[in-house]
């Protein structure tokens with residue numbers, strides 16, 4: 001297993017053993033590899049915050 005999923009699997013294992021029943025993560029919408037890692041671990045996208053920019057010039 002690669003480092004990113006291995007770290008997340010360990011985090012999930014620790015959260016479960018501490019009695020937590022739900023876990024939230026965040027993911028940049030443009031970070032395709034991390035989206036895949038999170039989806040493979042069972043995380044599902046929910047409506048969330050948009051980071052909005054504009055120039056002032």
Ligand SMILES: CC(C)(COP(=O)(O)OP(=O)(O)OC[C@H]1O[C@@H](n2cnc3c(N)ncnc32)[C@H](O)[C@@H]1OP(=O)(O)O)[C@@H](O)C(=O)NCCC(=O)NCCS
Pocket residue numbers: 002003004005027031032033034036037
């Ligand atoms: C996010 C990150 C840690 C994941 O690393 P990883 O576990 O080695 O995973 P990969 O980079 O192999 O990507 C996971 C999968 O997404 C796929 N993928 C990568 N880029 C993709 C893209 N642009 N579109 C679609 N799929 C993509 C890979 O092919 C891989 O699939 P596979 O396992 O079937 O080969 C790594 O990409 C990284 O270091 N990114 C930059 C830093 C970063 O974003 N850190 C996380 C911040 S929250």
